[in-house]
Amino acid sequence: xxxxxxxxxxxxxxxxxxxxxxxxxxxxxxxxxxxxxxxxxxxxxxxxxxxxxxxxxxxxxxxxxxxxxxxxxxxxxxxxxxxxxxxxxxxxxxxxxxxxxxxxxxxxxxxxxxxxxx
Numbered sequence: 001x002x003x004x005x006x007x008x009x010x011x012x013x014x015x016x017x018x019x020x021x022x023x024x025x026x027x028x029x030x031x032x033x034x035x036x037x038x039x040x041x042x043x044x045x046x047x048x049x050x051x052x053x054x055x056x057x058x059x060x061x062x063x064x065x066x067x068x069x070x071x072x073x074x075x076x077x078x079x080x081x082x083x084x085x086x087x088x089x090x091x092x093x094x095x096x097x098x099x100x101x102x103x104x105x106x107x108x109x110x111x112x113x114x115x116x117x118x
Contacts, residue, residue: 007071010056028104030065043108
C-alpha cells in the first residue's frame with residue numbers, strides 16, 4: 001500500500017477462542033536509528049496471558065523495512081508453539097546497515113513479556 005508494507009500471521013484477539021489473548025503494541029526502528037534511512041516498524045504481538053504462548057503478530061512499516069521477513073520469524077515461532085519470551089531470546093542475524101543487535105521482533109516480544117511476566 002503506497003510506501004507501506006503490512007503483514008500479519010496467526011491470531012488476533014477476537015480470533016483467539018479458547019485462549020486468554022493479550023496484545024501489546026510496540027514501535028521499533030528497522031535498523032539502528034543513528035544509521036541513515038531508519039524507518040519505524042509498528043508491531044502488535046498477541047500472546048496467551050495464561051501460558052505465554054505466541055498467538056499472532058501484525059506489522060506495519062516502510063516498504064524497505066523488511067516487514068515481510070520479520071513476519072516470517074513470528075510465523076515460524078507460532079508453528080513451533082513458542083512462547084513470546086522465547087522469541088525474544090532468538091539469535092537473529094545482525095548486519096549493521098540492515099538491522100540492529102536487538103531486532104524489532106525482539107523489541108516487540110520483550111515489551112510483551114515485560115508487561116505480562118510469562
